[in-house]
Amino acid sequence: MNRALEVLQERGFVQQCTDFEGLSRLMDEGPVTFYIGVDPTGPSLHIGHMVPFFALRHLRDAGHVGIALLGGGTARIGDPSGKTEMRKLISYEEIDENTRRFIKQLDRFVGFDGVHAFTANNKDWLADLNYIEFLREIGRHFSVNRMLSFEAYKQRMEAGLSFIEFNYQLLQSYDFLQLYRRHNCRLQIGGDDQWGNIVAGIELIRRVEGAECYGLTFPLVTTSDGKKMGKTEKGALFLDPNMTSPYDFFQYFRDVSDSDVERFLLMFTFLPSEECRRLGSLKDAELNQAKERLAWEVTALIHGKEEADKALAAARAAFRGDGDAAQLPTIAIKRARLEAGIGVLDLFVEAGLVPSKNEARRLVQQGGASVNGQKVENEKQVFTIAALQDGAMMLRAGKKRVARVISKDN
RNA sequence: GGGGAGAUUCCCGAGUGGUCAAAGGGGGCAGACUGUAAAUCUGUUGGCUUUCGCCUUCGAAGGUUCAAAUCCUUCUCUCCCCA
Numbered sequence: 001m002n003r004a005l006e007v008l009q010e011r012g013f014v015q016q017c018t019d020f021e022g023l024s025r026l027m028d029e030g031p032v033t034f035y036i037g038v039d040p041t042g043p044s045l046h047i048g049h050m051v052p053f054f055a056l057r058h059l060r061d062a063g064h065v066g067i068a069l070l071g072g073g074t075a076r077i078g079d080p081s082g083k084t085e086m087r088k089l090i091s092y093e094e095i096d097e098n099t100r101r102f103i104k105q106l107d108r109f110v111g112f113d114g115v116h117a118f119t120a121n122n123k124d125w126l127a128d129l130n131y132i133e134f135l136r137e138i139g140r141h142f143s144v145n146r147m148l149s150f151e152a153y154k155q156r157m158e159a160g161l162s163f164i165e166f167n168y169q170l171l172q173s174y175d176f177l178q179l180y181r182r183h184n185c186r187l188q189i190g191g192d193d194q195w196g197n198i199v200a201g202i203e204l205i206r207r208v209e210g211a212e213c214y215g216l217t218f219p220l221v222t223t224s225d226g227k228k229m230g231k232t233e234k235g236a237l238f239l240d241p242n243m244t245s246p247y248d249f250f251q252y253f254r255d256v257s258d259s260d261v262e263r264f265l266l267m268f269t270f271l272p273s274e275e276c277r278r279l280g281s282l283k284d285a286e287l288n289q290a291k292e293r294l295a296w297e298v299t300a301l302i303h304g305k306e307e308a309d310k311a312l313a314a315a316r317a318a319f320r321g322d323g324d325a326a327q328l329p330t331i332a333i334k335r336a337r338l339e340a341g342i343g344v345l346d347l348f349v350e351a352g353l354v355p356s357k358n359e360a361r362r363l364v365q366q367g368g369a370s371v372n373g374q375k376v377e378n379e380k381q382v383f384t385i386a387a388l389q390d391g392a393m394m395l396r397a398g399k400k401r402v403a404r405v406i407s408k409d410n
Numbered sequence: 411g412g413g414g415a416g417a418u419u420c421c422c423g424a425g426u427g428g429u430c431a432a433a434g435g436g437g438g439c440a441g442a443c444u445g446u447a448a449a450u451c452u453g454u455u456g457g458c459u460u461u462c463g464c465c466u467u468c469g470a471a472g473g474u475u476c477a478a479a480u481c482c483u484u485c486u487c488u489c490c491c492c493a
Contacts, residue, residue, distance in 0.1 A: 160488060160489060251446080254446065255446060255447075256447080257447055257448060258445090258447050258448065259447085259448075260447095261447090284445065284447095285444095285445040285447095286445090287445080287447075288445060288446075288447085291445095291446085291447080315446080318446085319446050320446095354439095356456085356457065356458090357457085357458075357459090358455095358456080358457065358458080358459095359439080359455090361460085362439080362440075362454065362455080363439080363440070365440090365454090366439085366440040366441060366453070366454070367440075367441060368439080368440045368441070369440095379460095397439090397440090398439075398440060398441090399440095399446070400446060
């Protein structure tokens with residue numbers, strides 16, 4: 001088998017392939033141009049988007065050429081695949097802004113040099129499509145009967161599927177055709193929920209151009225307890241540091257289940273496979289070293305080594321006491337307020353550890369709140385500036401959430 | 411266009427005039443046990459005050475009533491059947 005494909009397979013990236021042998025042969029012959037599509041439907045990419053881009057880097061390292069296709073056009077429609085409900089439509093301005101942000105985030109991770117990796121935007125060929133011409137040239141190749149047999153649509157037959165979403169597949173297929181024509185793109189990779197769309201694109205190219213293209217999908221990454229990977233209480237694990245702090249990002253990986261460690265090391269880091277397997281096979285408490293490594297590696301890839309170091313120092317300060325507490329999430333409260341004294345409940349709310357005073361009260365009543373390592377017994381307790389030790393107060397809510405409070409002038 | 415069903419607190423889903431901040435489950439949170447894991451058990455789960463209590467919530471807006479998530483009117487959206 002082709003070496004690059006083999007790497008993807010041994011790292012757990014391969015879910016389905018339209019023609020494994022054929023693709024392998026093609027890749028042996030020389031550099032293959034492939035693409036990944038992302039629709040800029042939100043303000044930031046999240047970790048779930050990144051799986052195909054990790055694959056992109058593996059493939060690029062093997063000499064192949066990757067295109068990141070931003071769905072500036074398709075985002076106007078909304079992909080029903082994998083969704084149980086209709087997606088709300090987003091404004092064009094919002095899509096353009098999202099696109100800009102996505103490209104920036106991806107560039108940081110992939111490094112678009114214009115030769116081995118570059119971006120494209122399907123807005124360029126979709127935005128001004130002529131409906132009638134499109135139907136005559138492209139639409140006639142699609143069988144509604146066949147489309148309805150796809151799993152993605154079956155799931156929506158109950159909940160409802162509007163025509164705008166039903167069209168999505170034609171547009172994605174058209175994307176593949178365009179990229180084939182413009183860049184001789186022969187392979188599309190993506191999450192397994194894209195299987196139907198990918199296959200449809202391949203069939204379109206076969207009919208229109210008589211050429212054989214390929215599709216490869218990755219497993220939908222879930223945690224061992226079956227949840228979508230990267231989902232937190234606060235939502236997805238975003239790459240934007242303003243939406244998910246590097247510390248929270250780090251902690252997500254630091255806290256993965258034992259059974260997920262090896263799998264995540266293989267997919268979300270570039271450590272050699274043997275090293276991933278060695279780390280993953282550590283036993284009991286030793287496995288914590290592997291988790292720490294995983295968290296550091298992924299954070300470094302996304303936010304840079306400096307942020308990864310800071311997050312690591314903060315985590316150690318919070319859980320082992322030997323790191324750097326200054327790196328913990330910190331909030332500043334006016335000196336005057338601290339001098340006057342603040343009730344615990346308000347303190348925890350202001351520190352962002354709980355969303356309301358009722359929850360703060362519950363936290364205290366259930367024994368989950370502590371200040372400077374001392375459990376808060378009374379919800380009426382008041383803290384003043386005297387509680388600052390070395391200029392800071394350490395608040396804990398439960399075992400995992402920590403905040404550091406400092407004072408500020410005015 | 412005609413007919414039918416439906417929209418409930420984060421999700422699913424009960425509730426059909428007061429006893430409803432609203433059953434049950436899921437999820438979340440906290441505690442115990444631990445390794446910042448999993449599993450398990452317990453508690454908790456709108457906001458403000460915590461003493462009574464007050465406020466907001468059951469698709470939207472009106473109305474009936476001492477009193478509505480529950481009744482009426484209009485509207486919006488979804489699903490199903492027929493054309």
